Amino acid sequence: MLHLVDSAASPAVSQTDEETHRLAHVRRYEILDTPPEVAFDRITAMAADLFDAPIAIISFLDRDRLWFKSHHGLDETEVRWGQGTALSTMQTMIRSEFGPGFFASAPLTTHGGHDLGTLCVIDHEPRQADEQQLRHLATLAALVVDRLELRLTARRAAARAEILASEIDHRAMNSLQLIASLLHLQSRAVQAPETSQQLTIAANRVLAVARVHRNFSADETAERVPILAYLRRLCGELADSLAIEIHVEGSESSVPTKQILAIGLVVNELTTNAKKHGAEPIKVTFKQGTPGHYELCVLDEGKGLPEGFTLDEEREGAGLGIKVVKALVAQLEGHLLATANPAGRGACFTVIFPYETVEADAIARLQG
Ligand SMILES: Nc1ncnc2c1ncn2[C@@H]1O[C@H](COP(=O)(O)OP(=O)(O)O)[C@@H](O)[C@H]1O
Numbered sequence: 001m002l003h004l005v006d007s008a009a010s011p012a013v014s015q016t017d018e019e020t021h022r023l024a025h026v027r028r029y030e031i032l033d034t035p036p037e038v039a040f041d042r043i044t045a046m047a048a049d050l051f052d053a054p055i056a057i058i059s060f061l062d063r064d065r066l067w068f069k070s071h072h073g074l075d076e077t078e079v080r081w082g083q084g085t086a087l088s089t090m091q092t093m094i095r096s097e098f099g100p101g102f103f104a105s106a107p108l109t110t111h112g113g114h115d116l117g118t119l120c121v122i123d124h125e126p127r128q129a130d131e132q133q134l135r136h137l138a139t140l141a142a143l144v145v146d147r148l149e150l151r152l153t154a155r156r157a158a159a160r161a162e163i164l165a166s167e168i169d170h171r172a173m174n175s176l177q178l179i180a181s182l183l184h185l186q187s188r189a190v191q192a193p194e195t196s197q198q199l200t201i202a203a204n205r206v207l208a209v210a211r212v213h214r215n216f217s218a219d220e221t222a223e224r225v226p227i228l229a230y231l232r233r234l235c236g237e238l239a240d241s242l243a244i245e246i247h248v249e250g251s252e253s254s255v256p257t258k259q260i261l262a263i264g265l266v267v268n269e270l271t272t273n274a275k276k277h278g279a280e281p282i283k284v285t286f287k288q289g290t291p292g293h294y295e296l297c298v299l300d301e302g303k304g305l306p307e308g309f310t311l312d313e314e315r316e317g318a319g320l321g322i323k324v325v326k327a328l329v330a331q332l333e334g335h336l337l338a339t340a341n342p343a344g345r346g347a348c349f350t351v352i353f354p355y356e357t358v359e360a361d362a363i364a365r366l367q368g
């Protein structure tokens with residue numbers, strides 16, 4: 001069993017510039033305290049096998065500890081001590097843990113020449129290692145470093161992609177706001193009140209797209225979005241801009257990001273209608289409905305739908321709102337229902353749409 005190094009007995013070496021520099025390099029790889037990774041575990045397993053030894057460790061030297069990224073044949077995940085110490089001293093310390101046993105190690109030296117830690121093999125029984133084994137151990141250590149460099153490159157690429165995506169989002173948002181402002185200007189410039197009103201409505205729809213987009217691009221770059229949290233943010237903003245109260249209820253689900261724009265725009269149209277034709281309080285609910293389907297409702301407590309109202313009706317002079325909603329619902333491959341609010345007063349618009357088709361197919365395949 002490995003006894004952790006007694007800090008009192010450890011050599012207290014002051015932190016030199018060189019040590020600070022080396023630590024900065026270890027940190028740069030963002031490897032410390034990360035979960036185990038198969039790639040590294042394979043390398044320690046192979047190193048142990050190479051020497052027919054029970055223990056192999058990939059360790060990184062932190063300021064006050066030696067942290068193990070992979071620890072084949074050993075439960076411990078680190079060795080701590082009081083203060084910073086040179087890598088060579090640390091190796092001596094590890095070796096001293098095992099008395100006259102067997103210890104072979106190869107440094108983890110970066111392409112830039114910085115030592116980050118070691119790949120070592122340990123046995124309680126003394127024995128000799130031959131030249132070839134040591135050469136292979138050095139190659140395995142080089143593979144560990146290659147893996148670290150790849151990891152770093154991938155992380156940087158991901159970070160750059162994220163910055164780029166948010167920059168593009170930002171520009172798209174600014175463009176939408178600009179288009180909305182231009183439409184508002186145009187609405188003020190025309191004489192005919194009807195045309196002016198239509199242009200204002202168009203400007204507001206453009207702003208709605210920006211709002212719907214902004215509320216999920218802010219912090220979710222993932223494939224799926226927690227829908228209730230999203231609807232709460234969106235409706236919070238809608239409530240402010242329409243000067244109404246909107247309650248959001250239901251059960252949380254993660255919905256594919258590509259469906260969010262349609263859902264957000266539907267909510268925008270229906271809550272705008274609920275304010276225009278209905279009355280507060282307005283409620284938006286989202287839940288899992290019939291098996292394989294989501295159910296989104298917008299309810300108000302106004303005067304209710306007009307006599308003989310149907311969604312199919314192509315009435316003369318009817319607004320564009322319901323048409324827009326129907327087009328968005330078709331995009332979700334769902335259907336739209338308009339009923340009286342089951343709570344008693346007002347209207348209820350319900351959108352029922354299936355879980356993303358790809359996902360449903362995958363589930364169907366798994367089931368049978
Ligand atoms: N929440 C609601 N309460 C009562 N009637 C509604 C509600 N939402 C829509 N309607 C009815 O449906 C019609 C069509 O709505 P819409 O297409 O958005 O056009 P608009 O809002 O411009 O009138 C409305 O004119 C109204 O009669």
Ligand SMILES: [Mg+2]
Pocket residue numbers: 269272273276319320321322
């Ligand atoms: Mg409308």
